[in-house]
Amino acid sequence: MPKEPEISLAEKTFVLEALKQNLRVDGRNIHSFRDIQFSFGDDYGFVDVRLGKTRVLARISAEIIRPRPDRPFEGTFTISTEMGPMASPSFEVGRPTDLDNTLSRLLEKSIRRSTALDLESLCIVTAQRVWSLRADLHFLSHDGNLIDTACIATITALAHFRLPVVTVSGEDITIHPVTERVPVPLSLLHWPICVTFSFFGEDDDGEMVCVLDATAQEEALREGDMTVTVNKNGEVCQISKSGGVAVEAETLMKCARKAAEKVKGIDKLIASALRGDEIARNKGNLDWLKEGRSENER
Amino acid sequence: MEGLRNDGRRWNELRRIHCQLSTSSTNADGSSYIEQGFTKVLCNVTGPAEPSSRQKVKQDAATVTCEVYFAAFSGTDRIKRGRNDKKVQELQTAIQKTFASVILTHLFSRSEITISIHILSQDGGTLAACINATTLALIDAGIPLKDYVCACTSGQSTSIFDNEGSTPDPWLDVNYLEESDIPSLTVATVGETEKIVALSMENKVRIEMLEGMIAVGISGCAKVKGIMDAEVRRYGKTRLEAATGE
Amino acid sequence: MPPPTPLSPPELSYLYASLSLSPPIRLDLRTPTQFRPLVAECSFLPHCNGSARVCMSEAGECIVGIKAEIEKDATTKYVTVIEREKWIEVSVEVAGGGASGPGSGMGIGGISGAGGATGRDEGDGGAAVWLKEGLLAGGAGGWSILDRLVISSGWHWKLYIDVLLLTPTSHPSPLLLSTAVNMALDSTYLPKLTSPHDVDDIPTFSDDWAISVPLYEPKTFPRPPMSLPVVAVGDNVFLDPSVAEVAAAEAGLVVTLSLSDAQGNCDIVGVRSMEVGRGGGKEGDRKGINRKLLRQMVNACVKEAGEVIKGVGETTHQQMFRA
Numbered sequence: 031m032p033k034e035p036e037i038s039l040a041e042k043t044f045v046l047e048a049l050k051q052n053l054r055v056d057g058r059n060i061h062s063f064r065d066i067q068f069s070f071g072d073d074y075g076f077v078d079v080r081l082g083k084t085r086v087l088a089r090i091s092a093e094i095i096r097p098r099p100d101r102p103f104e105g106t107f108t109i110s111t112e113m114g115p116m117a118s119p120s121f122e123v124g125r126p127t128d129l130d131n132t133l134s135r136l137l138e139k140s141i142r143r144s145t146a147l148d149l150e151s152l153c154i155v156t157a158q159r160v161w162s163l164r165a166d167l168h169f170l171s172h173d174g175n176l177i178d179t180a181c182i183a184t185i186t187a188l189a190h191f192r193l194p195v196v197t198v199s200g201e202d203i204t205i206h207p208v209t210e211r212v213p214v215p216l217s218l219l220h221w222p223i224c225v226t227f228s229f230f231g232e233d234d235d236g237e238m239v240c241v242l243d244a245t246a247q248e249e250a251l252r253e254g255d256m257t258v259t260v261n262k263n264g265e266v267c268q269i270s271k272s273g274g275v276a277v278e279a280e281t282l283m284k285c286a287r288k289a290a291e292k293v294k295g296i297d298k299l300i301a302s303a304l305r306g307d308e309i310a311r312n313k314g315n316l317d318w319l320k321e322g323r324s325e326n327e328r
Numbered sequence: 329m330e331g332l333r334n335d336g337r338r339w340n341e342l343r344r345i346h347c348q349l350s351t352s353s354t355n356a357d358g359s360s361y362i363e364q365g366f367t368k369v370l371c372n373v374t375g376p377a378e379p380s381s382r383q384k385v386k387q388d389a390a391t392v393t394c395e396v397y398f399a400a401f402s403g404t405d406r407i408k409r410g411r412n413d414k415k416v417q418e419l420q421t422a423i424q425k426t427f428a429s430v431i432l433t434h435l436f437s438r439s440e441i442t443i444s445i446h447i448l449s450q451d452g453g454t455l456a457a458c459i460n461a462t463t464l465a466l467i468d469a470g471i472p473l474k475d476y477v478c479a480c481t482s483g484q485s486t487s488i489f490d491n492e493g494s495t496p497d498p499w500l501d502v503n504y505l506e507e508s509d510i511p512s513l514t515v516a517t518v519g520e521t522e523k524i525v526a527l528s529m530e531n532k533v534r535i536e537m538l539e540g541m542i543a544v545g546i547s548g549c550a551k552v553k554g555i556m557d558a559e560v561r562r563y564g565k566t567r568l569e570a571a572t573g574e
Numbered sequence: 575m576p577p578p579t580p581l582s583p584p585e586l587s588y589l590y591a592s593l594s595l596s597p598p599i600r601l602d603l604r605t606p607t608q609f610r611p612l613v614a615e616c617s618f619l620p621h622c623n624g625s626a627r628v629c630m631s632e633a634g635e636c637i638v639g640i641k642a643e644i645e646k647d648a649t650t651k652y653v654t655v656i657e658r659e660k661w662i663e664v665s666v667e668v669a670g671g672g673a674s675g676p677g678s679g680m681g682i683g684g685i686s687g688a689g690g691a692t693g694r695d696e697g698d699g700g701a702a703v704w705l706k707e708g709l710l711a712g713g714a715g716g717w718s719i720l721d722r723l724v725i726s727s728g729w730h731w732k733l734y735i736d737v738l739l740l741t742p743t744s745h746p747s748p749l750l751l752s753t754a755v756n757m758a759l760d761s762t763y764l765p766k767l768t769s770p771h772d773v774d775d776i777p778t779f780s781d782d783w784a785i786s787v788p789l790y791e792p793k794t795f796p797r798p799p800m801s802l803p804v805v806a807v808g809d810n811v812f813l814d815p816s817v818a819e820v821a822a823a824e825a826g827l828v829v830t831l832s833l834s835d836a837q838g839n840c841d842i843v844g845v846r847s848m849e850v851g852r853g854g855g856k857e858g859d860r861k862g863i864n865r866k867l868l869r870q871m872v873n874a875c876v877k878e879a880g881e882v883i884k885g886v887g888e889t890t891h892q893q894m895f896r897a
Binding site for chain 2: 128131132135138139143144254256260264265266267268269270271272273274275276277278279282283286287290
């Protein structure tokens with residue numbers, strides 16, 4: 031498995047010294063994210079998120095299956111992440127690295143365990159037919175902070191996705207194509223967003239340097255990291271800090287509050303991107319709007 | 329009864345902790361056994377030794393590997409977990425990363441330190457018990473550490489309010505029933521510095537409650553450290569007396 | 575595969591000579607029928623119906639946990655023997671827990687016994703298989719442990735016996751394993767049935783552990799089995815052989831016995847041959863076991879085993895959570 035090239039001593043010293051003075055190599059503030067850009071596909075549930083040079087693609091697909099016997103009222107939702115050499119030459123298909131495991135674990139905890147998606151709303155016929163959703167994440171480019179990007183991509187894709195309308199009459203289930211009935215959005219209870227902090231030791235004032243949205247270069251040099259998942263309602267969905275430099279509780283709390291603040295901004299960004307896409311879709315095609323009504327004939 | 333939890337403890341009381349060093353009769357370099365309430369964890373440490381595979385050789389530091397085994401009989405249901413079980417891998421990564429930063433790995437380049445943990449009984453606070461057991465086993469093996477790593481859990485009950493209608497104090501050291509009921513977190517500190525080396529929370533909680541939970545967790549870690557340190561000193565004294573014949 | 579020994583040829587030959595003397599001299603000066611001390615405790619796992627932990631100096635540590643779950647019978651009318659045998663599942667997990675030999679570094683053994691009933695795995699030496707066989711062997715008057723697992727019509731207990739071995743040698747010691755399983759079984763309690771016996775619905779049980787039913791009724795026989803290894807060197811027979819003695823021995827057996835009455839008499843439940851090192855001799859030196867020696871070995875076991883098993887049983891009863 032090819033390893034990442036080691037960072038040279040000169041580069042390392044430069045970056046760390048700059049951080050001690052709260053300066054970053056790309057000129058950003060230590061607490062600011064890179065520009066987040068969204069690009070939606072023609073299908074619902076397909077979104078490409080860019081955070082600087084980091085790029086993650088998320089796609090949501092749905093199929094109807096039999097529910098689990100111990101949970102007959104719930105649909106299922108799985109997230110699949112697989113890192114390949116496209117993202118970075120050090121990733122190999124089929125050989126999950128630490129980052130792979132950490133990422134899938136964090137997404138699992140942030141999105142699935144915090145019940146962002148209401149699984150009961152995916153039920154069609156109790157104990158017989160439910161929707162099974164699947165989020166496939168593709169990592170197209172790795173320049174640091176894959177975790178936050180992947181989470182934003184997944185949440186945006188879920189918010190973007192539309193489920194076909196299903197009508198049940200007795201034993202028969204009819205799935206209506208999009209031309210017949212307007213598909214409905216998923217029932218998302220909240221939007222959990224991951225924010226990862228990287229720790230670099232103490233700066234000139236004696237405080238721990240906590241950097242948001244680290245690039246790949248900064249990630250290779252960091253001494254520790256912590257991922258906090260918050261939603262815009264101020265609920266912390268998960269926190270994970272495994273090892274790395276030991277940090278004061280005060281600093282961690284400051285980071286958590288910062289995360290909550292940032293998430294409000296990111297939430298607005300996602301909402302406006304979705305709105306923009308909605309408008310773009312409906313532009314110049316008002317007939318489609320008239321056709322796709324979910325009312326019955328009177 | 330007012331103010332008592334389901335096992336009769338108050339909000340800031342730890343469960344009974346019993347720990348032992350050098351429990352293993354096998355060739356492990358260091359071993360320990362810890363009981364926190366009914367959570368029982370056994371830990372064996374081997375190393376520094378030759379790495380088991382070429383990939384694990386690091387030129388400037390030792391590699392820390394962790395393996396966790398859940399006994400099939402450890403929980404209320406009998407479950408046999410494979411090596412690829414998510415929960416197993418989660419625990420392994422968390423412990424490996426925590427100790428990779430606390431062990432003085434730069435002293436043993438090109439070698440491997442293996443931590444092998446057996447969970448015999450689960451009753452809440454599994455990650456915390458594993459971290460504590462690992463610290464003791466590393467001390468027993470004589471592997472140099474920056475300081476003790478002590479871990480403890482704390483939970484916030486959100487449905488019970490006291491007389492003034494404000495949220496009650498967070499509960500220290502939650503057991504299995506409490507863990508399934510209320511949001512809880514595990515925090516691990518280094519020595520007496522109160523600096524956090526590991527923090528893990530998997531439930532939803534309002535950010536205002538977080539500070540309280542972390543503070544209670546840290547105070548619990550300090551208590552755990554006291555207990556572990558007392559046992560290490562007691563054991564050290566017995567060994568010293570046996571060796572010098574006094 | 576015989577257990578690997580770090581003994582050199584001169585050491586093996588010395589040991590062989592010392593053990594074939596008359597009277598023989600064992601390296602640790604034990605008598606030929608003396609067992610080594612062991613540390614044992616039971617009923618210490620709260621989630622298990624029965625548990626035990628045994629430590630022997632050379633063989634390592636073994637922890638056994640027994641859990642019982644209710645299961646519906648496969649067919650309500652007539653349950654075949656093969657299906658009944660599935661009511662007990664034994665699984666042995668070997669974890670090195672430390673360096674297991676020179677140059678192997680980590681020595682974390684593989685998890686074995688995954689196909690517990692089939693014993694396909696090499697790692698545990700087929701331990702799961704013979705442990706289960708010993709249990710299933712019937713007692714006097716057609717007694718079988720499987721009868722104790724019947725709850726009501728159509729329902730039975732499924733017993734999971736999980737053995738965790740933390741052992742330095744690559745070959746698990748039968749004495750260690752079977753002592754631990756014996757103690758765990760002896761201290762296993764099943765909840766008392768409160769619903770009627772002949773009804774087909776899901777049975778209900780009492781929450782009160784004070785009236786729970788022991789798997790093996792106290793003071794009834796046969797008791798759970800125990801396997802004793804025995805080796806022969808020359809004309810001498812030795813019980814509880816150490817790893818070095820097994821390397822120097824010419825023949826080895828593992829005899830599984832169970833107490834059949836209060837006086838300490840035992841029934842032989844099974845006999846297996848054990849791989850021995852034959853003093854590091856050449857292929858041509860292997861002569862096989864002669865019949866007289868075989869009888870001697872088995873008799874030695876039967877004579878001494880009674881006391882050993884009774885002793886283990888008494889320890890178990892002292893430590894159990896209730897009398």
